[in-house]
């Protein structure tokens with residue numbers, strides 16, 4: 001059954017082609033030319049066989065004719081068959097190479113476009129979904145598109161041209177026999193198209209499920225330590241097994257549907273062949289058909305059958321590719337809510353004044369995080385934000401960097417609403433050190449250099465010294481060139497934080513955001529880093545989030561947050577004197 005969704009699928013594929021493959025049309029054009037030559041060689045092949053049959057019949061039919069090895073035309077026909085086979089082989093090879101090149105280049109554009117969209121788009125989108133789902137889109141969906149694109153490029157033109165050409169040859173040889181074939185074949189195609197639609201639905205489900213398995217795997221390996229420590233091996237193994245089983249169940253359904261396509265075409269092909277042979281035998285006995293006609297016809301049928309079969313299965317592959325193309329466009333077409341306003345201004349180097357004015361905010365899943373938060377930080381001031389877990393402290397940073405927009409109220413830097421300035425220029429004024437120190441699988445030097453691309457080695461080293469990181473980096477086997485490992489796994493938690501600090505220091509931005517930036521440091525390291533930070537943050541506005549209250553004592557001002565709003569504000573001494581929420585927090589920590 002053809003459902004209403006089928007045209008939508010071909011629509012996605014057509015759009016995918018126009019957007020990503022058309023720029024590489026030159027490769028496909030040469031591939032198509034080669035396909036044409038392949039088809040012409042095939043047509044020549046069956047015509048030569050017909051010629052051979054006719055001459056053989058003429059020779060053997062005539063008692064007085066010369067013996068078989070005698071006539072020159074045997075050599076001529078043998079040579080033609082070899083030459084046509086070579087031409088067919090060479091053009092097939094070149095067709096595949098050219099089409100593959102076009103497809104691979106198109107796929108690079110598909111992947112880049114997905115990645116660009118995710119990287120430039122809303123942070124909320126990446127934060128909301130499991131990373132495995134994204135990984136799967138880049139690997140599995142792209143594989144499905146590759147299969148569909150290659151099959152289209154390699155089979156569609158070649159098969160169509162060959163089928164049309166070969167039917168032409170067949171009509172020339174015996175039009176009545178051809179007519180019989182034309183009636184027999186299409187009967188097989190109805191069920192094949194129906195299967196294609198079922199395959200598309202299932203493969204979409206299967207591709208989604210691959211994302212879940214990928215997430216499960218990456219999560220499993222990343223938390224290998226906890227798994228061992230808590231003896232969670234059986235739990236993990238059963239989760240993984242469940243995921244694998246579901247995957248194989250779904251995949252098996254797709255494969256089963258796919259596997260039915262060939263047999264259907266096989267049976268139809270067999271029935272057609274039997275009919276043709278019977279009909280041909282009758283026609284030959286009537287003298288209406290020659291041996292050459294039969295040889296040529298069977299050769300043509302041998303060439304046309306796999307091409308028809310390829311065209312028959314193309315629908316199924318296209319449906320799978322279409323499902324993957326849909327998922328690509330889900331990403332590429334997603335609306336970006338946090339985009340620069342058309343009249344957004346550049347924020348040049350800010351003096352660092354920060355203002356939250358009655359800000360309310362809920363995350364996309366509905367979790368309320370800020371409920372009318374108001375506070376100010378003057379240029380050069382160090383303000384600590386404290387409060388119980390979930391009070392909304394990190395959310396303050398998210399809104400200040402405009403990763404999300406406030407529901408009501410406004411967030412301002414130097415008097416400019418962050419929604420009215422160009423995002424890049426806003427963030428260029430901010431240096432962030434977060435709980436997850438976000439190191440990349442690159443050298444330590446490059447990890448620090450990400451703070452300000454183009455910084456000199458001397459500047460990088462100076463930043464590392466200020467972050468109390470120079471000593472441990474120099475002691476590593478390859479010094480600054482040592483690899484940090486995936487997510488910085490080659491370093492300890494405290495070392496990672498110091499590298500991240502060095503990165504922020506190198507950035508030299510007028511606003512510094514520290515979210516539990518020294519939480520993993522031992523007391524001695526923290527004291528050193530605090531001293532360096534005190535020096536560095538002079539003249540910069542610094543917002544500090546820390547649970548360890550000793551870290552925030554020296555701040556110019558402390559804001560205490562509860563339930564998404566500021567409930568107290570003052571210096572350590574004034575807050576201690578007022579016996580409010582801050583004093584309770586301090587006493588709780590001391591006890």
Ligand SMILES: Nc1ncnc2c1ncn2[C@@H]1O[C@H](COP(=O)(O)OP(=O)(O)OP(=O)(O)O)[C@@H](O)[C@H]1O
Pocket residue numbers: 127363364365367368369387388389390391392393394395396
């Ligand atoms: N990406 C997110 N999606 C949905 N809800 C979120 C997200 N991030 C935080 N929240 C929720 O928003 C509220 C405030 O979180 P936030 O991280 O700002 O608190 P916090 O004070 O920094 O906590 P902590 O001290 O534990 O880091 C919490 O209820 C939290 O569960």
